[in-house]
Amino acid sequence: MFVAFALGAVIAYFVYDFVRYVKKFPPGPFPLPVLGNILSLDPNAPHESIAKYAKTYGPVFTVWIPQPNIVITDYELIKEALIKEGDNYAGRFRGNIFTLVSKGNYGMVLSEGNEWKEQRRFALHVLRNFGFGRSLMEDKIMSSTTRLTDEITQIINDSPSKMAVTDLSWPMQEAIGNIINSMLLGYYFEKDDPRFIELTKMIAQNFENVRKPALLLVEGYFWLRHIPFTGHMGLDALMENVHRVCKFMTNEIETHKKELEDSDEPTDFVNAYLQEMARRKAAGEDMGHFSDWQLLLTMLDIWVAGMETTVTTMKWALLFMVHYPEVQRKVQAELDNVVGRDRHVTMADKSSLPYTNATIVELQRCANIIPFNVQHKVFEETTLNGLVIPAGATIIPQVHTVHEDPKLFPNPKKFDPERFLDKAHEKVINTDHVIPFSLGKRACLGESLARMELFLIFSTLLQKFEFSTSEGRPLPSLKPKFGITLTPEPYEVQVTMR
Numbered sequence: 001m002f003v004a005f006a007l008g009a010v011i012a013y014f015v016y017d018f019v020r021y022v023k024k025f026p027p028g029p030f031p032l033p034v035l036g037n038i039l040s041l042d043p044n045a046p047h048e049s050i051a052k053y054a055k056t057y058g059p060v061f062t063v064w065i066p067q068p069n070i071v072i073t074d075y076e077l078i079k080e081a082l083i084k085e086g087d088n089y090a091g092r093f094r095g096n097i098f099t100l101v102s103k104g105n106y107g108m109v110l111s112e113g114n115e116w117k118e119q120r121r122f123a124l125h126v127l128r129n130f131g132f133g134r135s136l137m138e139d140k141i142m143s144s145t146t147r148l149t150d151e152i153t154q155i156i157n158d159s160p161s162k163m164a165v166t167d168l169s170w171p172m173q174e175a176i177g178n179i180i181n182s183m184l185l186g187y188y189f190e191k192d193d194p195r196f197i198e199l200t201k202m203i204a205q206n207f208e209n210v211r212k213p214a215l216l217l218v219e220g221y222f223w224l225r226h227i228p229f230t231g232h233m234g235l236d237a238l239m240e241n242v243h244r245v246c247k248f249m250t251n252e253i254e255t256h257k258k259e260l261e262d263s264d265e266p267t268d269f270v271n272a273y274l275q276e277m278a279r280r281k282a283a284g285e286d287m288g289h290f291s292d293w294q295l296l297l298t299m300l301d302i303w304v305a306g307m308e309t310t311v312t313t314m315k316w317a318l319l320f321m322v323h324y325p326e327v328q329r330k331v332q333a334e335l336d337n338v339v340g341r342d343r344h345v346t347m348a349d350k351s352s353l354p355y356t357n358a359t360i361v362e363l364q365r366c367a368n369i370i371p372f373n374v375q376h377k378v379f380e381e382t383t384l385n386g387l388v389i390p391a392g393a394t395i396i397p398q399v400h401t402v403h404e405d406p407k408l409f410p411n412p413k414k415f416d417p418e419r420f421l422d423k424a425h426e427k428v429i430n431t432d433h434v435i436p437f438s439l440g441k442r443a444c445l446g447e448s449l450a451r452m453e454l455f456l457i458f459s460t461l462l463q464k465f466e467f468s469t470s471e472g473r474p475l476p477s478l479k480p481k482f483g484i485t486l487t488p489e490p491y492e493v494q495v496t497m498r
């Protein structure tokens with residue numbers, strides 16, 4: 001009797017304590033102990049479950065996956081949080097597994113505080129010097145784009161009908177990977193270089209690994225990592241890949257160190273970073289958060305964040321052109337008028353190509369590749385939309401929902417570049433609400449580079465080639481596959497020379 005009473009009291013206390021904890025956060029779907037709301041999210045499209053919750057609970061609510069995440073789905077509220085209260089919302093949720101991998105507050109994407117501020121400022125400074133928005137970067141992008149167009153031309157010429165039906169994912173991956181690589185490490189990989197193949201494979205595997213249920217459980221309940229016969233719940237496989245990628249990056253740093261000449265104008269990121277370390281050391285200045293380990297993790301972050309996102313957007317771009325041939329024709333007509341077919345498209349052409357620009361904005365809105373924005377963290381308690389946001393809470397500024405908001409984009413599912421053109425079709429308008437790079441202090445570090453890549457690669461491909469689906473074949477699906485990004489299912493396009 002006593003035991004039953006004591007057990008009842010313990011359970012009652014546990015329930016009371018749990019409910020009290022849940023009440024600290026903005027209301028949302030009520031969570032189960034341990035599992036939170038995981039079971040009620042659509043496993044194939046959890047971002048769509050989030051959009052549905054917003055309809056029930058309003059633009060600020062908590063979802064437990066299984067830890068509490070406060071989701072903001074409204075543009076004006078995201079702006080209020082990330083810009084007006086930018087400093088407070090600039091923290092990051094790092095999680096147990098990443099803390100194990102990074103050994104602390106290192107890297108770019110998931111670091112925070114003064115260390116992150118110093119490193120981000122330095123990275124932006126270097127990237128600007130390389131010509132984010134200037135000619136050096138443009139040259140690097142065009143060099144890779146030309147290799148891509150040469151390769152596609154070759155595939156077409158090799159086909160007897162001069163009409164290639166092919167999956168362009170890998171050539172695109174190589175082209176975009178090489179842009180990042182030449183900026184980071186100063187060289188281009190040769191076609192099908194085994195090192196590039198292995199690196200992309202290991203990173204892709206780890207993207208898969210972190211989504212496996214065993215590792216999600218380890219993230220929530222870190223002691224589970226001690227269970228040995230399960231490969232430590234999948235951690236061993238993940239760490240093995242991490243070690244191999246780190247080894248590649250370490251070798252690169254060592255090679256750069258051997259070739260480092262302080263007086264040389266740096267031509268890649270690693271060089272610039274090592275020179276800054278050498279300069280500080282020589283001047284007896286504080287090294288701040290500059291170290292080989294910080295450099296390695298930043299290289300990794302830029303490599304991963306810069307490649308997957310841009311490749312995925314370009315895959316969607318070609319897919320949308322196949323689905324909307326009338327848009328493709330209008331872009332091509334504009335390019336023919338402004339650039340012609342005999343010279344390269346340049347950044348100087350950009351302002352004279354309103355239809356092409358509007359199409360790229362609409363592509364990014366409709367592709368909507370980030371199903372869950374990178375989690376932020378608030379440092380101090382605050383309020384948003386009249387709700388208390390506790391200090392230390394994890395925040396998801398849900399860009400995905402903004403891009404499908406019918407108040408901002410009437411008939412949001414329609415792919416319609418003209419929604420961003422004035423009546424005379426001479427000016428691009430109303431693009432403020434399209435925020436694929438997010439907003440505020442933690443907005444994408446590579447935004448300028450990515451915008452330049454998307455413009456130059458997309459317009460060069462459309463200037464030279466016609467993309468369609470081959471006769472008799474169904475159109476490839478526009479249904480996205482859920483992962484760290486939303487990607488199209490693998491598809492083949494028919495490509496001909498224009």
Ligand code: HEM
Nearest residue numbers: 108109305306309310374436437438442443444445446450
């Ligand atoms: C179409 C291409 C891209 C898209 C859609 C994209 C989108 C994003 C988004 C949504 C974030 C998170 C923002 C937030 O926390 O609120 C982010 C962060 C980041 N991106 Fe990108 N990105 C792209 C390309 C690139 C490129 C080319 C680079 C390489 C330089 C890059 C490097 C980064 C880094 C380092 C961060 C972390 C910034 C920080 O936490 O301070 N991204 N990106």
